[in-house]
Amino acid sequence: MYCATLDMHSIEPGLLANLVKTPTLSTPNPHRLPSNVAREDEHLLVAAAKAGDVSAFEELVNRYERKIFRLTMNITRNREDAEDAMQDAFMKAYSHLDRFQEESRFYTWLVRIAANEALMRLRKRRPNQVSLDEPIESEDDFIPQQIEDWGPSPEQRYAQTEMRDILRSVIDELTPDFRAVFVLRDVEGLSTEETAEAVGISEAAVKSRLLRARLKLRQKLDRHFRQDRKQ
Amino acid sequence: MNCNGVVRRVSSYIDGDLEVSVVEEIELHLKECRECTILVQQTRLTVNLYRDSDLVDFPGEVRTRLHQILRREIRREK
Numbered sequence: 001m002y003c004a005t006l007d008m009h010s011i012e013p014g015l016l017a018n019l020v021k022t023p024t025l026s027t028p029n030p031h032r033l034p035s036n037v038a039r040e041d042e043h044l045l046v047a048a049a050k051a052g053d054v055s056a057f058e059e060l061v062n063r064y065e066r067k068i069f070r071l072t073m074n075i076t077r078n079r080e081d082a083e084d085a086m087q088d089a090f091m092k093a094y095s096h097l098d099r100f101q102e103e104s105r106f107y108t109w110l111v112r113i114a115a116n117e118a119l120m121r122l123r124k125r126r127p128n129q130v131s132l133d134e135p136i137e138s139e140d141d142f143i144p145q146q147i148e149d150w151g152p153s154p155e156q157r158y159a160q161t162e163m164r165d166i167l168r169s170v171i172d173e174l175t176p177d178f179r180a181v182f183v184l185r186d187v188e189g190l191s192t193e194e195t196a197e198a199v200g201i202s203e204a205a206v207k208s209r210l211l212r213a214r215l216k217l218r219q220k221l222d223r224h225f226r227q228d229r230k231q
Numbered sequence: 232m233n234c235n236g237v238v239r240r241v242s243s244y245i246d247g248d249l250e251v252s253v254v255e256e257i258e259l260h261l262k263e264c265r266e267c268t269i270l271v272q273q274t275r276l277t278v279n280l281y282r283d284s285d286l287v288d289f290p291g292e293v294r295t296r297l298h299q300i301l302r303r304e305i306r307r308e309k
Contacts, residue, residue: 054305058298065297070287083293090297091304147266150273155280168286186278211242218270218277 046106050097057097061090064107067188068114074183075118077172078125085121089114108194115184115198122176150225170220174213181206182213232256237267245275 042063048056068089073082092113093100100109155163171179177199184195185206192210196203237260243249244257261268 057305058301061298061301065294066289069289069293070285073287083296086293087297087300090301094301094304095308147269147273149269150276154276163280164284164286167280167284171281171286182281186281189282207242211239214242214274214277215238217281218274221277221280222273 042106043102046097046100046102050100057094060106064110065090067107068110071111071114071183071188072118074171074187075115075176075180076122076125077176077179078121081121081125082118085114085117089117092117104194108190111184111188111190112194112198115180116200119176119180119199148222148226150222154221154225166221166224170217170224173220174216178209178213178216181209182217185210186214232260234260234264234267237261237264238270241271241274244271245278 042060045056045060049060065086069082069086072085072089073079076082076085089110093110100106151157158166171182174182180199181195184190184198185192190198192203192206196206199206201209237244237257240249240253240257244254249257261271
């Protein structure tokens with residue numbers, strides 16, 4: 001790739017960001033990437049931002065703001081906390097950019113900061129509900145009994161808005177510690193290791209919480225999706 | 232492998248995160264057990280539904296406030 005040969009420090013500030021520009025600060029970003037995809041030019045923007053190019057940092061904000069808000073909102077389920085967590089995450093990313101070692105993707109590093117900010121607010125608001133080290137319950141409750149087929153795919157039976165309402169109400173019923181792990185792994189596409197780092201628990205605990213979160217969600221969705229509930 | 236064993240491993244199974252011998256044991260059980268087969272299918276669908284959904288709107292005013300705060304912070308740090 002031609003950019004790989006560029007000397008980042010010789011680039012005029014703003015030039016690189018213009019080369020890889022997506023929408024500007026004043027327009028909403030219509031582009032949404034799949035959760036697990038970081039664009040190939042991310043490292044160029046990070047290098048330019050580290051070298052003092054503010055517009056390169058702004059470009060990174062444009063690129064990830066929607067995803068970071070979705071993450072903080074999914075963890076906190078409170079708009080005020082989610083917005084504060086997102087703002088603080090970007091401000092911390094900016095002021096600590098020189099500490100980012102580029103061993104991981106910038107996006108993963110940012111997600112880690114944002115998840116910490118969101119979890120911190122959640123613990124403050126509901127200290128008794130968020131214990132990331134709580135004992136693990138038994139799987140016995142999830143052993144399938146009288147399990148019923150959901151019939152033809154629920155995606156086709158429900159309108160998009162109706163489906164969103166169902167998914168939202170069901171994920172709201174998860175406790176925050178289960179929800180955080182599920183969101184990071186299954187919605188944002190982080191690896192088990194990255195999720196463990198972001199939440200501050202072991203990889204074994206991530207796997208265990210993910211299993212239970214998935215089983216709980218399936219169990220709760222079953223109430224809506226059993227074929228006899230909607231013809 | 233019994234139903235309990237499948238439930239304990241369903242998450243790793245759909246992630247392709249198990250030894251071949253364990254996968255074979257699970258699949259042997261699934262051939263005989265309708266309940267566990269549905270459980271696996273529905274757990275996989277649950278993950279896919281959330282993965283493909285976007286449950287959070289990003290309001291314009293939230294974006295505007297973010298950019299105002301960042302501009303202020305960047306000016307202050309310079």
